[in-house]
Amino acid sequence: MKKVKITAIRQTCYPDLMKQYENPIEHTCDICLGQVFISTDGAKPEGLCESAWESMRPFVEELARGGGNFFDGWMKNPHSAMISCNDGFRPVSFLLEALIR
Numbered sequence: 001m002k003k004v005k006i007t008a009i010r011q012t013c014y015p016d017l018m019k020q021y022e023n024p025i026e027h028t029c030d031i032c033l034g035q036v037f038i039s040t041d042g043a044k045p046e047g048l049c050e051s052a053w054e055s056m057r058p059f060v061e062e063l064a065r066g067g068g069n070f071f072d073g074w075m076k077n078p079h080s081a082m083i084s085c086n087d088g089f090r091p092v093s094f095l096l097e098a099l100i101r
Contacts (some may be wrong), residue, residue, distance in 0.1 A: 001041040003099040004063045006048065008035045009082070010093045017075070018089045031092050038099075039064065052085035056094060059083055063098040 008031045029049065036053045037045035042064035059070065059081040066082040069078040079098040 002066060004039040004042070004060045005095075005097045005099055006037040006039060006045065006060070007095045007097075008033050008092055009095050011090060012093075013090045014088075024091055027085070028090060029092065049085065051087065052053055052092060052094065054072050055086050056081075056083040056096060063096060066098070068098065 011029070011031070011033060016089060031049060031052070037048050039045050040059050042057075042061035044050075044057070062068065062070075063081070065081060068075075068080070070081055077097065081096045081098065082093060083096060084093045
């Protein structure tokens with residue numbers, strides 16, 4: 001098993017959808033752009049949002065096993081993936097990269 005680096009790359013926000021569909025909430029996301037998490041042996045890193053983890057977990061586990069090349073060459077680096085959390089109002093995109101030793 002390998003380590004996988006998880007980096008918060010971008011957060012998008014859809015205020016029109018929030019206004020139309022979302023109930024007002026005080027607290028949304030604690031992820032900061034540029035924040036890095038390290039998964040060891042495919043495990044959820046401490047401090048990573050549970051919702052984000054559920055979106056990326058299968059990809060992290062596969063990269064940790066040495067796999068990759070998702071969707072037949074989707075990523076330039078076959079040992080990586082770009083995955084977004086499932087928040088439809090303010091999704092965060094994460095770059096997953098196998099740390100090869």
